Amino acid sequence: MYKVFKRIIDGLCAGILCIVLSPMMLLVAGGIFLEDFKNPLFKQPRLGYQGHVFNMYKFRSMKVDAPDLRSDDGATYNSERDTRVTRVGSFIRKTSLDELPQLINILKGEMSFIGPRPDLADQITLYHEEDKKRLEVLPGITGYAQAVGRNSLGFRERFKYDIEYVERCSLFFDIKILFMTVDVVLRRKHVHRH
Numbered sequence: 001m002y003k004v005f006k007r008i009i010d011g012l013c014a015g016i017l018c019i020v021l022s023p024m025m026l027l028v029a030g031g032i033f034l035e036d037f038k039n040p041l042f043k044q045p046r047l048g049y050q051g052h053v054f055n056m057y058k059f060r061s062m063k064v065d066a067p068d069l070r071s072d073d074g075a076t077y078n079s080e081r082d083t084r085v086t087r088v089g090s091f092i093r094k095t096s097l098d099e100l101p102q103l104i105n106i107l108k109g110e111m112s113f114i115g116p117r118p119d120l121a122d123q124i125t126l127y128h129e130e131d132k133k134r135l136e137v138l139p140g141i142t143g144y145a146q147a148v149g150r151n152s153l154g155f156r157e158r159f160k161y162d163i164e165y166v167e168r169c170s171l172f173f174d175i176k177i178l179f180m181t182v183d184v185v186l187r188r189k190h191v192h193r194h
Contacts, residue, residue: 002171010113014106021100028059028097031088038064041101046118049138053121054110057101061089071155076120078151096185102141114174115140116162126155134162137169144173147180 032040042060045053066084069077085093092098105111111118118139145153145161153161165173 002169005171006112006174007109010106011109013113014103018103018107021103024097025100028088028092028100032060032086032092035086035088036064045121046139047121047124047135048110048118049135051124051132051135054105054108054118056111056118057104059092059098059101061085061093061098099141106141110138112138112140114142114177116143116165117146117158130163131159133166134159136166142177142181144177147177147184150184 029040032038038060040060042058042062043055044058046056048054062084063086069082069084071077089098102111106113115138116134143162144165145158148161149157165177
């Protein structure tokens with residue numbers, strides 16, 4: 001019942017937000033385009049529900065054709081001094097505006113508002129058997145790990161929170177995570193790993 005109710009709420013809210021936030025999304029897209037006259041949208045293969053691979057959409061925050069850098073633990077590289085990130089990109093990352101196109105993924109049923117952040121498709125090779133538990137729910141725009149530590153958590157530490165979410169998921173827990181996320185975004189906490 002929870003999953004059905006959550007899917008209905010996700011679809012309704014994503015549809016409303018797409019309409020309400022369309023002026024802001026156009027403004028962000030325009031700012032990205034004017035910086036380098038390249039496509040403001042970015043899509044990337046990610047791991048979804050039950051390991052199904054889908055294209056996740058974001059506003060592009062890096063230079064076109066930027067190299068794929070990884071940290072020692074296999075996580076995507078994230079630093080305040082990352083030279084691949086554009087000026088507009090730095091702002092939309094800090095404010096999480098780069099995530100807005102994922103409303104399309106929610107409408108398509110590939111994502112939810114709340115759930116483990118979807119990993120890159122090739123990162124499944126780094127999964128331990130117990131890590132696959134995080135694939136038992138739809139990935140989210142934000143999740144428990146992001147609400148606790150946003151981008152400051154390491155790969156394995158993030159998985160601990162993701163698996164705890166899968167084991168505890170409920171409407172009440174989703175609402176709690178939503179409010180925790182709003183707090184870290186407004187205070188611009190844990191944007192980068194140090």
